[in-house]
Amino acid sequence: MSNNENIQLPEVLRTPSRFRNPIGKYRLMRNGDCISCGKCVEICPYDVHIIRRGQVFVKNNYRCIGLNCKDPCYKSCPVQALSLKKNPDFEVLGDYRWPPELLAATWYMAENGNVPPVGLEYKTGLSGGGFDKLRLVINKDKSLPEDLPDDEIDVGVDLNRRGDNSHKIRIRVPFYGGGMSYGSVSITTMLSRIKAAAELGTFCCTGEGGYPDELKPYDDHVITQVATGLFGVKEETIQRVKIVEFKYAQGAKPGLGGHLLGDKVTPGVARMREAVVGYPLFSPFPFHSVYSVEDHKKHVDWIKAMNPRALISVKVATPNDVDMVAVGSYYAGAHIIHLDGSYGGTGAAPDIAKKNIAIPIEYAVPKVHRFLQDEGVRDKITVIASGGIRTPHDVAKIIALGADGVCTGTADLVALECIRCHNCERGRGCARGIATTDPELMDLMEHEWGRQRVINMFLAWRKEIIRILKRFGMKSIKELVGRTDCLVHLDYMKR
Amino acid sequence: MPSKYVIHTKHMPHRFEPVIKSGIIAWEEGCLKCAVCVKKQCVYGVYDNRRLDPLQMIESIDNQCMNCFRCVQGCPRELIHKSLNPEYQALGDSYWTPDIISDLWDQSETGKIPVSGSGYPGPFSGPGFDSIWTDMSEIVRPTRDGIHGREYISTAIDIGKTPVNLTFDNKGNLVKKLSHIIDIPLPIILRMPPFGSLGDKTVQGWALAAGRLETLFALPQDMIDDGLKNFDQWLMPEVSSLGFNPAGIPKGVKIVEVPYCDEMDEIVKDLRDFNPSLLISVRIPMSEEMEERVLSTVKQGFAIIHLEGAPDGCFHDDKNRFVKDGIRSIHIKLVENGIRDRLTLLAGGGIALAEHATKSIICGADAVFVDFPILVALECRMCRRCTMGLPCPVNIESAPLDWVAARVENLIGAWHSQLLEMMGAMGIRDARRLRGEAGRAMFFEELDSSIFGSMGEVEEGCELE
Numbered sequence: 023m024s025n026n027e028n029i030q031l032p033e034v035l036r037t038p039s040r041f042r043n044p045i046g047k048y049r050l051m052r053n054g055d056c057i058s059c060g061k062c063v064e065i066c067p068y069d070v071h072i073i074r075r076g077q078v079f080v081k082n083n084y085r086c087i088g089l090n091c092k093d094p095c096y097k098s099c100p101v102q103a104l105s106l107k108k109n110p111d112f113e114v115l116g117d118y119r120w121p122p123e124l125l126a127a128t129w130y131m132a133e134n135g136n137v138p139p140v141g142l143e144y145k146t147g148l149s150g151g152g153f154d155k156l157r158l159v160i161n162k163d164k165s166l167p168e169d170l171p172d173d174e175i176d177v178g179v180d181l182n183r184r185g186d187n188s189h190k191i192r193i194r195v196p197f198y199g200g201g202m203s204y205g206s207v208s209i210t211t212m213l214s215r216i217k218a219a220a221e222l223g224t225f226c227c228t229g230e231g232g233y234p235d236e237l238k239p240y241d242d243h244v245i246t247q248v249a250t251g252l253f254g255v256k257e258e259t260i261q262r263v264k265i266v267e268f269k270y271a272q273g274a275k276p277g278l279g280g281h282l283l284g285d286k287v288t289p290g291v292a293r294m295r296e297a298v299v300g301y302p303l304f305s306p307f308p309f310h311s312v313y314s315v316e317d318h319k320k321h322v323d324w325i326k327a328m329n330p331r332a333l334i335s336v337k338v339a340t341p342n343d344v345d346m347v348a349v350g351s352y353y354a355g356a357h358i359i360h361l362d363g364s365y366g367g368t369g370a371a372p373d374i375a376k377k378n379i380a381i382p383i384e385y386a387v388p389k390v391h392r393f394l395q396d397e398g399v400r401d402k403i404t405v406i407a408s409g410g411i412r413t414p415h416d417v418a419k420i421i422a423l424g425a426d427g428v429c430t431g432t433a434d435l436v437a438l439e440c441i442r443c444h445n446c447e448r449g450r451g452c453a454r455g456i457a458t459t460d461p462e463l464m465d466l467m468e469h470e471w472g473r474q475r476v477i478n479m480f481l482a483w484r485k486e487i488i489r490i491l492k493r494f495g496m497k498s499i500k501e502l503v504g505r506t507d508c509l510v511h512l513d514y515m516k517r
Numbered sequence: 518m519p520s521k522y523v524i525h526t527k528h529m530p531h532r533f534e535p536v537i538k539s540g541i542i543a544w545e546e547g548c549l550k551c552a553v554c555v556k557k558q559c560v561y562g563v564y565d566n567r568r569l570d571p572l573q574m575i576e577s578i579d580n581q582c583m584n585c586f587r588c589v590q591g592c593p594r595e596l597i598h599k600s601l602n603p604e605y606q607a608l609g610d611s612y613w614t615p616d617i618i619s620d621l622w623d624q625s626e627t628g629k630i631p632v633s634g635s636g637y638p639g640p641f642s643g644p645g646f647d648s649i650w651t652d653m654s655e656i657v658r659p660t661r662d663g664i665h666g667r668e669y670i671s672t673a674i675d676i677g678k679t680p681v682n683l684t685f686d687n688k689g690n691l692v693k694k695l696s697h698i699i700d701i702p703l704p705i706i707l708r709m710p711p712f713g714s715l716g717d718k719t720v721q722g723w724a725l726a727a728g729r730l731e732t733l734f735a736l737p738q739d740m741i742d743d744g745l746k747n748f749d750q751w752l753m754p755e756v757s758s759l760g761f762n763p764a765g766i767p768k769g770v771k772i773v774e775v776p777y778c779d780e781m782d783e784i785v786k787d788l789r790d791f792n793p794s795l796l797i798s799v800r801i802p803m804s805e806e807m808e809e810r811v812l813s814t815v816k817q818g819f820a821i822i823h824l825e826g827a828p829d830g831c832f833h834d835d836k837n838r839f840v841k842d843g844i845r846s847i848h849i850k851l852v853e854n855g856i857r858d859r860l861t862l863l864a865g866g867g868i869a870l871a872e873h874a875t876k877s878i879i880c881g882a883d884a885v886f887v888d889f890p891i892l893v894a895l896e897c898r899m900c901r902r903c904t905m906g907l908p909c910p911v912n913i914e915s916a917p918l919d920w921v922a923a924r925v926e927n928l929i930g931a932w933h934s935q936l937l938e939m940m941g942a943m944g945i946r947d948a949r950r951l952r953g954e955a956g957r958a959m960f961f962e963e964l965d966s967s968i969f970g971s972m973g974e975v976e977e978g979c980e981l982e
Contacts, residue, residue, distance in 0.1 A: 041590035117638030151641025277653030277942025376637040446634025453560040453585035514973035
């Protein structure tokens, strides 16, 4: 067991939005009739209204729970100066996978470290299939008492099940951070994620873009990625870490190479990637040194020669024969098979690939789980799922479908106030200072703020996963793996 | 290996400001006149570049806004908001959705593959083509990197009767004369859309685009006039069963389409008398009788079939059967009868996005017809005012020839690149080998029930969360 187990979990610290006007579902309008009596300030439990120098203002519109409020200010106002409206901005946000409510709920978790109490759907999206059509089936007779201390429920995941000489690593939460490269996101974003991962007793992956020195203090919580361009891969970076990830493909652009435009190859990026400033960089597809499982094994052996105790993770996208790929990876010596489903995130990818190529993670995981079971090796390899994991309920569902744990990406960025505008690569990069290397835009965020937001969100996830396990009557998340009987798909439900 | 097929695209701006998804609402009342206004800090310079289009009375800020919400979230008096544009939501119909139309506009302007950040925002799956995912290759099978030009992927296909085998004499010469075929460098044929506010230059522009793309342009025979005389070899006249006159078919035409009808034999006889080397395609609507009609047409010796779906990607007589289902069932039928390789199967109806072309081929078509997208390329909003005799909001009929051709080339260029992306990911190097490769696709109907079909039981008294 790793010494992670003894570390205290970090505290939740309330961390509000970095923008002046956080976006919420409702807007309260105050007209000129207001007599500043202070009644609304007094009755609102959410601090929506404030009083300053004898005058009353609506300060925190975004915290208003609107129609769910039992004692609404707009009804109690003695002069009817208040009215409640839906926020028009709200419906412009989001999409089928991340509806505005899910974005706002995630912001709530990142601010408060809890799931939202009422009024915001935080469990599923509106994509009309997969996760969004699956529901947890709870048999209340078997549930554990709600007040059972959270420490009694084990949500940790062992990453090395081969029982070989490599590190025995256990993550304390059933998730770790997926790869986002230096260049695709800012160093502030990288640091926010990696510091949060370290405090939560888990890991975070560098992506393919080098291993910045700023991450050095967190080496024990870093997964370094070896991808087809081999950018920033050095013997020294391989030896620094406990887990090395081979990226064969990425869910958002399966089977396609990467292309970093010349403009994005700034001096910092060029240094990190050992390339020339201003020249475009191609990350080819596939690894041209791997055309078989035997070639793949050579790759694994190469890492083991440099860092004999490193765990090897193999990140693959989800073709029809993903089950064969998983078994092949096991026989080649991998400890972790990381399946990245087709609806996963990216800094930039062709829309046609994101929508059409390869299968969603909800299909890939049960396929792989069953195939590994039939092969008799399921308990020798750790299955990690990613590509569209948005909520603690998604985590529970994918584990019930056969994964051991998950990797997150977009959710972390939403905690940092990503609004999914899809313009990560345009112009100077992310206008919200998350996925950019533009110095002025990077200044929009501080990594201490970011670290706490990510921690808050994941503490909320952890609490929620523990609550779900208690409802299932399970004391360990291991009991949930492959338990498809804990799920029902609404399209096939027999009434 | 033939020389590489390249479609030359160049940026070709809109003539009108496109209708966009959401707009900015900014109130002046109550403005504090901050020294550094959030509008001045716009990352994209939207407010600095703002201007009014006097023709349409449209503010440019709406069209340039990238939805980062910085100004909305920064204004101290909360005076700036975003709201959905009802005009956008009213575009097109339930099949030709606003998102599809807007996507086609962008591709026609830039000629590039739509690329964006973060994950896929759409529904899990959908009807018709949206119920198919395409495969990719990993570790155990090679892929092809076609898009960046390092490996050659051919998208060429043949139209016509391909011989089952070749026979040679003692000297090595072919014994039998090969039947005539046309090969086009990409599996996409342009086709006149059923409506549109068209001018002479519109039709000529489409013909010019077909010529530059080296493909065909199918149009009703009665629309062919002197203005198209330089484009003969790229035209595919569709003859009508009423008042057919072979003399109206220009000399250079290589292929003609006839509708499946009672008069078919007479029309074909006239055509053969007029020009014996003409290839003839028979157009059969997708409907219940389709299978029988296809088989009888093939029996009569025709080698090119055009399966025509409805504009919404469905059968004409059944809204629950989709073009992809029609193609697949006919393809399989022809394979079972051992005659698939002897003929060319063209398909159309509701081909709206590049992936529809790829998926149609996977289901068994050799090539697809593209009709409405070549109209949307010209900024058509699918408002159908032209069908009621009302003026076109974007005056398509006045668009100049070169602009029409360039916009269509851009669109098809972007589609071609996307076809290469999908084929590359699958590890397929030749469009002819993609045909009917259903093993390189995953179908929702099969996958969803095999994975989730067993997850329907809920014990008595259980709660769902």
